[in-house]
Amino acid sequence: MNLLILFAALLAPVLAATPATGLSVETPAYSDGLTLSLSWTAPDDAHSLILLRSDQGEAGPWHVAAGPWPGTKAEHQDKVTTDPTKTPPAAHYWYRLVSLDEDTAPPPEADGDDAAAAEQAYVAALLAGQPATAAVQGTPVASWLSASPGYLLLLALIVSVGGLMLWFTDRARKGHEMFIRRMPGIDAIEEGIGRATEMGKPVLYVPGIDELQDIQTIASMLILGQISRKVAEYQSDIVVSCCIPIVREVADEVVGSGYMLAGYPDAYNPKNVRFISSEQFAFTAGTNGIILREKPATHIFLGRFFAESLILAETGYVNRSVQIAGTAEATQLPFFVAACDYTLIGEELFAVSAYLSKDPRLVSSLKASDYVKVFVVVMLVVGTIAASFGSSFFIELFTISG
Amino acid sequence: MKRTVPLILTFLVGLFMVGEYFIPHYRYRIWTAEFLEWGVILAAAAFVLGLINLIQVNLPKVLKRERDWGYKLVMLIALAVTLVAGFTAGEHRDGPSVYKWVYDYTFVPLNATMFALLAFYIASAAFRAFKARNLEAALLLGAAIIVMVARVPAGESLPVIGDYLPRFMNWIMDVPNIAARRAIFIGAALGAVATGLRVILGLERSHLGAD
Numbered sequence: 001m002n003l004l005i006l007f008a009a010l011l012a013p014v015l016a017a018t019p020a021t022g023l024s025v026e027t028p029a030y031s032d033g034l035t036l037s038l039s040w041t042a043p044d045d046a047h048s049l050i051l052l053r054s055d056q057g058e059a060g061p062w063h064v065a066a067g068p069w070p071g072t073k074a075e076h077q078d079k080v081t082t083d084p085t086k087t088p089p090a091a092h093y094w095y096r097l098v099s100l101d102e103d104t105a106p107p108p109e110a111d112g113d114d115a116a117a118a119e120q121a122y123v124a125a126l127l128a129g130q131p132a133t134a135a136v137q138g139t140p141v142a143s144w145l146s147a148s149p150g151y152l153l154l155l156a157l158i159v160s161v162g163g164l165m166l167w168f169t170d171r172a173r174k175g176h177e178m179f180i181r182r183m184p185g186i187d188a189i190e191e192g193i194g195r196a197t198e199m200g201k202p203v204l205y206v207p208g209i210d211e212l213q214d215i216q217t218i219a220s221m222l223i224l225g226q227i228s229r230k231v232a233e234y235q236s237d238i239v240v241s242c243c244i245p246i247v248r249e250v251a252d253e254v255v256g257s258g259y260m261l262a263g264y265p266d267a268y269n270p271k272n273v274r275f276i277s278s279e280q281f282a283f284t285a286g287t288n289g290i291i292l293r294e295k296p297a298t299h300i301f302l303g304r305f306f307a308e309s310l311i312l313a314e315t316g317y318v319n320r321s322v323q324i325a326g327t328a329e330a331t332q333l334p335f336f337v338a339a340c341d342y343t344l345i346g347e348e349l350f351a352v353s354a355y356l357s358k359d360p361r362l363v364s365s366l367k368a369s370d371y372v373k374v375f376v377v378v379m380l381v382v383g384t385i386a387a388s389f390g391s392s393f394f395i396e397l398f399t400i401s402g
Numbered sequence: 403m404k405r406t407v408p409l410i411l412t413f414l415v416g417l418f419m420v421g422e423y424f425i426p427h428y429r430y431r432i433w434t435a436e437f438l439e440w441g442v443i444l445a446a447a448a449f450v451l452g453l454i455n456l457i458q459v460n461l462p463k464v465l466k467r468e469r470d471w472g473y474k475l476v477m478l479i480a481l482a483v484t485l486v487a488g489f490t491a492g493e494h495r496d497g498p499s500v501y502k503w504v505y506d507y508t509f510v511p512l513n514a515t516m517f518a519l520l521a522f523y524i525a526s527a528a529f530r531a532f533k534a535r536n537l538e539a540a541l542l543l544g545a546a547i548i549v550m551v552a553r554v555p556a557g558e559s560l561p562v563i564g565d566y567l568p569r570f571m572n573w574i575m576d577v578p579n580i581a582a583r584r585a586i587f588i589g590a591a592l593g594a595v596a597t598g599l600r601v602i603l604g605l606e607r608s609h610l611g612a613d
Binding site for chain 1 (some may be wrong): 423425430431444449455484509512521526592599600
């Protein structure tokens with residue numbers, strides 16, 4: 001009670017400010033069920049505003065939800081709980097907006113057991129001494145689908161790629177031939193493996209430095225399966241240099257499977273799939289060590305690379321090795337183009353596995369993504385023309401929000 | 403069975419995780435966060451396997467005095483010292499400790515040294531790349547010279563062209579450069595979708611040891 005009197009004394013000076021008007025609470029479209037949108041008309045004379053929230057009813061108890069903000073603020077997205085696993089959202093919430101004058105103390109910053117009591121005393125003093133809006137109710141509604149046009153179009157594109165892929169796969173099974181253009185960079189991989197075999201030197205494979213869940217690393221692992229199989233068929237060696245431990249474990253399985261499928265399971269040496277370091281430049285130094293000391297005949301850099309790309313590729317150039325690189329990381333492509341013999345640019349990286357396998361099912365999947373690419377290009381051209389004539393239809397259609 | 407179960411698991415988990423992008427419901431996000439946490443735990447456990455691999459690859463070479471065994475010995479000693487220092491310092495490793503000393507006075511300078519090498523590698527790679535062998539290479543060379551000169555203060559001070567260089571450089575960076583980058587991004591994004599779907603739909607099986 002003493003605390004309450006203290007706060008009341010601090011807040012009491014003058015009831016100068018007027019309450020905000022038109023406080024309304026809405027559920028945002030396609031919400032996660034944890035957010036409510038509040039808007040109001042800011043009062044002219046409030047120094048600052050503070051938002052109170054209750055999950056029990058319009059009589060309270062009230063808690064400070066957000067603020068204090070400058071008195072001119074007129075909207076807020078309120079996150080009703082930050083950790084829904086511990087505090088699930090309530091069915092309804094009630095809000096009041098309190099206008100504060102210049103002398104009002106900020107909310108107390110107490111910790112532990114005192115925090116709740118101090119907050120209650122502060123809120124009680126606020127409601128007793130400062131003008132506030134009436135309680136307004138809001139109901140958070142969680143949505144099971146983001147049905148905005150942008151999301152639906154994206155979903156439709158993904159489903160289209162999947163559908164086309166299955167359709168082309170079915171056609172391939174029935175014997176329809178699928179054309180795939182020649183890609184010199186991928187053809188060079190087989191030549192590089194042949195060169196390594198002739199020279200009696202290993203092939204060095206670097207799957208980038210990103211985590212396993214990155215799509216470029218996944219694509220790189222798929223390619224590694226095909227390459228290790230070819231290396232085994234040529235009875236050559238492959239050294240895989242990994243920056244991430246879990247990538248090494250997967251690479252170990254993939255290379256082992258490649259040797260097994262080629263019919264040489266005993267030729268596989270797990271010590272050739274190496275974890276170097278999870279630190280970018282320590283990994284670079286270690287891989288450079290492999291390049292300069294073991295002198296691989298062919299270097300294959302496929303995956304996601306960052307600043308180490310040029311250091312690796314230039315060291316490889318000094319080593320006079322055949323170098324084939326591929327990444328979808330646009331900032332590193334110029335380095336690879338400058339220092340490597342062949343570079344796979346962007347989407348080509350994702351086509352390598354299908355191209356190398358020559359499996360009609362996989363080649364047909366390239367056809368599917370090509371058709372969607374045509375659609376995207378048409379949309380780009382039409383959208384550019386429409387935007388040039390002042391129409392924002394396509395801009396809104398492709399906007400992903402929320 | 404050895405191939406079917408992973409295929410079914412890949413399909414179900416892949417589809418479930420793609421759903422996170424389209425299903426905003428908080429309960430769904432709780433489930434996907436749980437899956438991601440499993441992934442983090444697996445990745446952390448793999449560090450132990452990575453440590454074992456480092457020792458398996460390097461220790462025998464040191465013991466047998468194979469070629470370049472000295473480098474591997476340095477690496478193993480550094481590994482052991484850092485590991486012991488880290489475990490000894492425990493929660494206080496960010497304060498004054500052997501671990502912090504090793505990090506600040508050994509790792510950081512070595513890291514910076516490796517990064518600094520990049521400047522020299524850029525120079526040597528640029529020297530090779532910027533040769534006007536054909537029309538495309540000549541265009542690349544011309545664009546590179548304009549961007550390089552316009553980016554340094556001396557470029558703006560050049561008589562007559564000094565005022566125009568930064569504007570032309572901005573046009574090169576904002577128009578042809580961005581257009582090419584966006585083309586790469588769009589192609590790569592569609593390739594990524596196709597690769598993801600190939601794995602989820604079970605069309606791509608090379609990682610499972612099957613055709």
